[in-house]
Amino acid sequence: MSAARVGVVTFPGTLDDQDAARAVHLVGAQAVPLWHADHDLKGVDAVFLPGGFSYGDYLRCGAISRFAPIMAELVPAAGAGLPVIGTCNGFQILCEAHLLPGALTRNVSLHYVCRDQRVRIEQTATAWTNAFEQGQEIVLPVKHGEGRYVASGETLAALEAGGHVVVRYAGGNPNGSLNDIAGIRNEAGNVVGLMPHPEHAVEELVGAPGTDGLGFFTSILKNLVDA
């Protein structure tokens, strides 16, 4: 079988695309660079929306990126089942594009937070978390100023009842997210967004926080092989 092709989108101001591409490469898949102004997804098997400060975070994080040409391709493709993950700014973009419910707002502390954070994998029935154990605790870096997940009471109840909370903060909540939510999935489970950064936790050589992030990348390979 030829290597799975995972598109990594770069917007002006994206920071983490190189790390995401490296993580894709480390699990034996091919990273396909996608530019915000592209009008096609180049036939990729999955898409990674990396973190950063796309379009300078102007208006709100992700508010302008949502209108980038590549998003006009990505939104219907995700609706048709293409596996998509957004980390940090990528999660913010997925919420702004209404591929995921709710919004990411200023951290309650009003300070940017940068630390290694323990989180719990609450849901393994997604394209991006199937390689983990249900309830597994892992450590991933967080680094954001607008990571406080909020949603209406009705949406929160639906997320909880449907098992759509994928990752939850454990041992402290870095930003005041409601219900300690660090990441969620869509109804179908192909779209996942989370504030922590799995792509920064994939190589022993880098030291802390270790390689707990690799599971997100091995999950997508497993998903593509099983599909």
Ligand SMILES: NC(=O)CC[C@H](N)C(=O)O
């Ligand atoms: N690391 C990131 O992706 C940062 C996201 C966003 N710019 C924020 O500060 O909230």
